[in-house]
Each structure stands twice: as structure tokens, then as C-alpha cells.
Amino acid sequence: MGQKINPLGFRLGTTQNHHSFWFAQPKNYSEGLQEDKKIRNCIKNYIQKNRKKGSNRKMESDSSSEVITHIEIQKEIDTIHVIIHIGFPNLLKKKGAIEELEKDLQKEVNSVNQRLNIAIEKVKEPYRQPNILAEYIAFQLKNRVSF
Template sequence: MGQKVHPEGFRLGVKRKGEKVDYKSAWYSDRDFAELLGEDLRVREHIEKKLSRAGIADVQIKKAAEQGEIVIDIHTARPGIVIGKGGSEVDALRGELEKITKKKVQVNVREVSRPELNAALVAESIAEQLAGRAAFRRTMKRALTSAMRSGAKGARIQCGGRLGGIEMSRQETISEGQVPLHTLDADIQYGFREAKTQMGQIGVKVWINHGVADDTPEAMRR
């Protein structure tokens, strides 16, 4: 049986001098952990469903236990869709989230200036093209080239699923530059999306190296 660890798990809880650890949710509770975690899941599910066409890269949630308030940062490549005309869409979203959580909610919209360097948005773009029956090798190569031209130190793209028909399931991987997945000496961003195609369900995984690459022989062998 394979033992699989989410790539973000390699960097959780690790804090060097002068650095900070960024979690997708920032709150603490001694007694109501399960309830607050379920609240996070409902918030994320609603945002992803309502803003499925807005290019959502990340949703960060912060909670102030004393005031009972929630601050939600939505990182998106298309802020105009999230905000709407005169702020109508974001006001509607805030009201819906307050009904779900029964708390006061503050929504901040953060623009992702370079979507081609965001692993989640790259994975989403590939998944959408595959769902539109695009050739997967050409789509993967185009996304990889765009990321490298935009300044990435390295990138790796993996598509897995029934790419070869009903009888065989396989995965395709392409990479360029350095993407040492198990080192803390590089800022590796990970993204995952699923695409429903006529050939079945396809998973798209993207790793993008934004920082200093680890060029040691041990890292290069991984």
C-alpha cells in the first residue's frame, strides 16, 4: 500500500529565524475544534461553488475568538467577477457567508497579478482545457513554457487518469528546471485540480519553484 503525504505537509510547522508560517486557516480553539473546522469546510465549499469561474487561487480564513468575527481573504485572478458592479457580488457573498456561519464576516479580495506563476491557477487552466477536449501533452507543455518564461526556477506538471482509454490508466509528467519536492531550501508551490472528460476523471498536479533551488546532488536525485 502506498503512503502518500500532501506536498504542503512537508512545510507545515517549520519556522526558521526571520520567517513565518502561512496556514490556510489561522485560529485556535481548545474545545470547539470540530465545529470550527466544519465551518471552514462549509465556507470554502460555498466560495468554490459560487465563484467557480473567478479563478480562485486560495482562500485564507482568520478567526478572532473573542469577537466572533471571521476574516476571509480570497486570492483570485479575476477580482472583477468576485467584486461585481459597485461591489454587489462581494456584498451578496458576505451576506451568504454570514448566514452559513452565523457570525460577522469580512471579505477581502486579493488579486493574483501573475496567474501563470500560481500553481493552483495553472492546474485549473489545464483542467479546463482538458475538459474542453484539448490535447493534454500540448496543454501541459504550453503551461510549463509559460511558467518558465515568467520567471519560475522550475516547474513540474503531472496529469493522471484514464488518458489512454477505458482499458488502461496512466499518468504523464513533464518538468523543466529544478523542482526539489522534499527540501525547505526552495519555495515550492503546489496546486491540484480535477477535470471531467470523455475519457474519465483526470487529476492535474502542478509544482512551481518560486525561490532558491536546491542544486545539491541529493536534491537533484529526488
């Protein structure tokens, strides 16, 4: 019987890029992973929280308005760069939204001597991303849109 491996992990680096770019000593590696997890969860929670506030509008484009395709984290000695790849960056274009997200992340990470830079990149072809497409289909099913 053959060995079972994860196909995404097997092809990582050839068909996909890594989502975290940093190095750490082996004894500090788990702390770096936990910090990455905190950053990703904080960003997702912030988007969900603010998405529910603005969900009073009934627009079809609102269905997949803030679906994050992936988050890249690049760590240097004194800086953490966070690049959020998002389908339709409507919510984060509002005035002060990125600054508020930076404050939330700074509280969550608790890094005094590290600066935090957040960049938002719009996905070129959003409806080719599986999680955006799944969100769009779920929205259509929830609103009973006929096929």
C-alpha cells in the same frame, strides 16, 4: 522501511503558510474546522454558480477568470476575516457581488455575534499558480486549441 508522511504537511510553515489562523479549546476545535469547511465550500459554490451565469461570453481570459488559489480564514473573538486569493477577480469586482457573498456566508455560518469581513487579493503572478495553470490548460483542451 521508512515512514511515509505528507510532504506538504511536513514543510508547512517553512515553504508555505497556514490557510487558517485561529485558536479554540480542544472540545470546540471540530466545530471550528466544520465552520472553516462551510465557509470555503460556500465561497467556491458562489463563484461556480456565478461563473456559469456569465459563461455565455467566449473569451480566452474567461477560461481562468475566477480560479481561487487559496482562501485564508482568520478568526477573532467577534470577527471572522476571510481573504480570498484569486487569479483574475473579474466576477467579484461587479457591484454588489461581495455584499451578496457576505450575505450567503452569514446565512451559512449562522453566527449572530460575529462580524464577517471579506477581502479579495489578486495573485501577483497568476500563471505561476498550479490550479490556474491547470484550468487554463483544460480550457485549451476543451476548445481544441492546437499546440
